[in-house]
Amino acid sequence: MSVSELMPAPATGRFVAAVHHFPLRIYFEDTDLSGLVYHANYLRYMERARSDMLRIAGIDQRENHESGGGVYAVTDLNIRYRRPARLDDDLMVVSRVTDVRAASCSIHQSVMRVGEELTDATITVAWLTPQGRPQRQPKAWTAIFTRLCQGEDIHP
Secondary structure, X not given: OOHHHHOOOOXXXXXXXXXXXXXEEOOHHHEOOOOEEOXXXXXXXHHHHHHHHHHHHOOOHHHHXXXXXXXXXXXXXXXXXXXXXXXXXXXXXXXEEEEEOOXXXXXXXXXXXXXXXXEEEEEEEEEEOOOOOEOOOOHHHHHHHHHHHOOOXXXX
């Protein structure tokens, strides 16, 4: 066995019931001159959490894109910053599907530090053709989102 095979896989988080929990740590590169997390980095953390949430829910965005299918694009974002994160903080991005439509879905995400909400956002993504036009999401994916939105544990 190679060393790479012995190493753990990157953290993908996990579902607790229908809510995805994604752990992360703040590094020096995440902070600004004041020692606080730079505001745009919260969006990166949320994007990573959403991508991993979809992956472990069974939604393969990469395969669909490579086969000529569509892509998700953020169409609406509402974010609130409540408290700053700092170097070496251990954080958790908590994500839950809040709305499902034929061509879009909304996900509420909170960045937490030991039970304290630092930032929260609601992100709406639309499913687009490779040419950038809205279209219905794949039916299997809509079914997954609907189950999550209803609070169903998809990994019992």
